[in-house]
Amino acid sequence: MNGADTFTLAGRAFRSRLIIGTGKYASFAETRRAADAAGVEIVTVAVRRVNIVDPGKENLLDHLPLDRFTILPNTAGCYTVADAVRTCRLAREAGVGKLVKLEVIGDEKTLFPDVPATLEAAKILVDEGFDVLPYVTDDPVACKRLEDLGCAAVMPLAAPIGSGLGIRNPYNLRIIVEQSRVPVIVDAGVGTASHAAEALELGCDAVLMNTAIAGARDPIQMAEAMRLGVEAGRKAYLAGRIAPKLYATASSPLEGLIR
Amino acid sequence: MVNDEPRAVPAGATVAELIDSLGLGPRRVAVEVNRTLVPRAEYAATRLADGDAIEIIHFVGGG
Numbered sequence: 244m245n246g247a248d249t250f251t252l253a254g255r256a257f258r259s260r261l262i263i264g265t266g267k268y269a270s271f272a273e274t275r276r277a278a279d280a281a282g283v284e285i286v287t288v289a290v291r292r293v294n295i296v297d298p299g300k301e302n303l304l305d306h307l308p309l310d311r312f313t314i315l316p317n318t319a320g321c322y323t324v325a326d327a328v329r330t331c332r333l334a335r336e337a338g339v340g341k342l343v344k345l346e347v348i349g350d351e352k353t354l355f356p357d358v359p360a361t362l363e364a365a366k367i368l369v370d371e372g373f374d375v376l377p378y379v380t381d382d383p384v385a386c387k388r389l390e391d392l393g394c395a396a397v398m399p400l401a402a403p404i405g406s407g408l409g410i411r412n413p414y415n416l417r418i419i420v421e422q423s424r425v426p427v428i429v430d431a432g433v434g435t436a437s438h439a440a441e442a443l444e445l446g447c448d449a450v451l452m453n454t455a456i457a458g459a460r461d462p463i464q465m466a467e468a469m470r471l472g473v474e475a476g477r478k479a480y481l482a483g484r485i486a487p488k489l490y491a492t493a494s495s496p497l498e499g500l501i502r
Numbered sequence: 503m504v505n506d507e508p509r510a511v512p513a514g515a516t517v518a519e520l521i522d523s524l525g526l527g528p529r530r531v532a533v534e535v536n537r538t539l540v541p542r543a544e545y546a547a548t549r550l551a552d553g554d555a556i557e558i559i560h561f562v563g564g565g
Binding site for chain 1: 504505509524525529531532533542557561563564
């Protein structure tokens with residue numbers, strides 16, 4: 244019998260190939276139910292100022308205990324190297340580990356990454372001992388540079404953040420999968436379960452999403468659908484699909500036909 | 503100033519005391535004083551001065 248099918252991120256093996264964001268849910272309780280329905284081991288969170296006037300009774304991490312979930316803080320909203328690095332340092336000091344999702348945004352409208360700034364920030368963070376998971380365009384050269392800098396994974400986008408457009412350039416993703424020796428995690432742009440399946444069918448190691456689940460009419464049901472989509476895509480990848488052909492090949496025997 | 507909000511603390515108060523007074527003791531937070539990160543182990547020994555700019559962050563929902 245084969246061992247468990249896991250992927251290894253910064254020296255740790257994970258069974259679930261789905262990572263979800265925790266933004267845009269109606270409540271912390273719903274966030275937790277979605278994480279459970281999605282079967283995830285890793286969740287992303289954002290780093291923000293505490294509202295000191297009204298700190299609130301509950302905190303997100305009360306619902307996502309560290310013995311159950313690996314917390315992946317992001318640098319969402321950062322447009323400069325300095326802000327992204329500062330955010331990562333704060334996140335690490337808050338005591339959830341040294342894994343960070345690095346995003347340095349280059350454009351407000353598309354939320355596409357500023358790739359040169361992402362490379363610069365990644366270098367600083369890797370040198371400081373962070374396990375860096377960079378959000379990046381689906382550009383094989385940029386992904387290679389990030390891997391060479393020592394990033395723990397590369398996270399090319401499928402489509403713009405929150406767009407739900409699905410995988411816009413499967414050929415680039417295939418090239419990135421073929422060239423990478425670190426995990427490839429599709430991050431952003433997934434809209435529905437078939438998109439998640441496609442990412443895994445292409446050989447990506449995992450997929451990260453937030454809006455596709457949190458924005459669905461029934462987030463808990465969509466979380467489960469995404470879990471199944473990821474599992475289906477992974478199994479299809481391992482099973483080795485048939486080569487596509489233009490013309491038909493009969494499935495039933497040609498011998499013994501009635502005359 | 504704490505997160506750009508004025509906040510009065512007793513003279514000689516420490517970061518640890520500020521965190522407790524805000525009810526953030528048990529939470530996972532991180533603190534900068536005048537843009538310098540204060541390690542958790544130094545909260546009790548770090549005294550605040552008039553005019554210090556303090557940044558306190560925590561984790562919220564996000565992708």
